[in-house]
Amino acid sequence: MSDSTGSDLAEYLRLLDEVFDADYLALVESAEREGRFPRQLIEKLGTAGVFRSKWSSARHIDLPKLVALSERLGGLGSFSVSVGVTLHDSAIAVLRRFGESDYLREIADRAVEGTAIVCLGASEARGGSDLQNAESVAVPTATGYRLRGAKKFVSLSTVANFIILVVRVVSDPDADESGEVALFVVEADKVEIGEPYAKLGAAFLDTAPVEFDLEVPAEAMLARPGTGLAALSWALGSERLSVAAQVVGACDLALGVTVSQLMRRRQFGKTLFEHQALRLRFADLQARLDVLRYALRGLAASRTPLSIRTASGFKVTAVRFGEEVMSECLHVFGGAGYLSGVAPVERWWREMKLGRIGGGADEVLWELVAAGMRPDHVRHDRLVTV
Incomplete structure (x- = not known):
């Protein structure tokens, strides 16, 4: 676990003061009126170094900075923004900690810089938190894996560049085989993203269903079978x-x-x-x-x-x-x-x-x-x- 020193945290707080200025608040208010999540909300944080400073340690969470950033996000008065940024930052957490291939490390670096948005697809078509019994599967191929399935609630999917998918790795998708949970990173433009749901709140945190049937290289595996959960x-x-x-x-x-x-x-x-x-x-x-x-x-x-x-x-x-x-x-x-x-x-x-x-x-x-x-x-x- 890597934690910032007092002076480092103080510098980070000053950075947050600079980033969450009147222009950023105006962007949030504009997004509330228009009902769509703008990429600029994450891009601006990346460009300013908010994620870079927070993830100066390659693999571990800096808890003081996590708490500081999250408090500021909550104070914006928009759950769409605070939850959306947190989802992206949580994706960085798992990419930094478990991404071993050059392909995954490049995606993590782009997410830190705000040039790529990453989200998580976990809940199945029936919803719920029973992830160890996910119906989405990955079947080994000669060059990688074929991923098939659907996710019901994928927030940020309409603006994301990459989606982390929770699947079970099986040898035969039609056999009665339990399989073990793994994580894969896929390009968002290679899956089918449905229309965003109309929700009770967080109106511009675009949340939509995702369906997929595609092949990915072995280097796209973020967490191997048995370590996914x-x-x-x-x-x-x-x-x-x-x-x-x-x-x-x-x-x-x-x-x-x-x-x-x-x-x-x-x-x-x-x-x-x-x-x-x-x-x-x-x-x-x-x-x-x-x-x-x-x-x-x-x-x-x-x-x-x-x-x-x-x-x-x-x-x-x-x-x-x-x-x-x-x-x-x-x-x-x-x-x-x-x-x-x-x-x-x-x-x-x-x-x-x-x-x-x-x-x-x-x-x-x-x-x-x-x-x-x-x-x-x-x-x-x-x-x-x-």
Whole structure:
């Protein structure tokens, strides 16, 4: 695990200040209006060196920079942007860690520079998180593999140059053969990408179904059979911790905007903020947000290797808290907050739900946390008499 020094992190924070300027915010707002994910959102980060600085270590995740970047993305107020950039960055994580061929290393370098966008195709046509039973397959050929199958939810697929596909490697696709999970990188223009879905939120995070039947060279294999799930877990660990940090940035924005509303709107002869019930409810949310923020930063600074259990626990805890924050913020805006286009809180409220579904639903993540729990039999026997 590679972590940045204090001075290196400070320099990275200054870089983020420069990149997320008024022009970048205008680009985000334009994309929200037009409903399409523009490549410039990732290209600008690549050109400025945001990914290059974050991935100065060839193979390992820099946790302080991951948290810093994700907080800033969440503070943009657009889940389409924050999730889209995180998906690309998570693809870089798995390419950097497991890409062994010159072909894959070149793709990783292009992704870091922002000249190529990479996304992940994992969920099957029926959806869900049961990746070890993927129906998409790879069959060995004389020169490589033939990949056949479909993925239902592939975000960024309409703008991506490359897609990382989760498949099972089998010798005969028609035989009753379980096969082992592997990862392959394919060129996006060689697969069939369907029309993007109309979604409840994250409107311009283009998510579409993908179908494929193509041959790829052996060098396109990113994770060999039997290691695919482990490699995917590496990417998902990065993504889940990123989501938790995005929630911090998003809640910080939402609370700041809502407290401003509390101090400006008057009811019964005084501002809403002067009503103790409301003031203290938001003080509670602010205190819990601070705890989450510094827990994430503390984890990042601890130099503790990122585990799938830790990342899963942070993600599920953060997003459930984020839902509560967005609901309370919407509540303060009253009827106006329930109207589309009047205040962004209704969109933030809708989009926060995505965090409890994408990247692993609550129940999947709780199972991962539970799998890592260990009993303390020694102290149980000493302290418990029944």
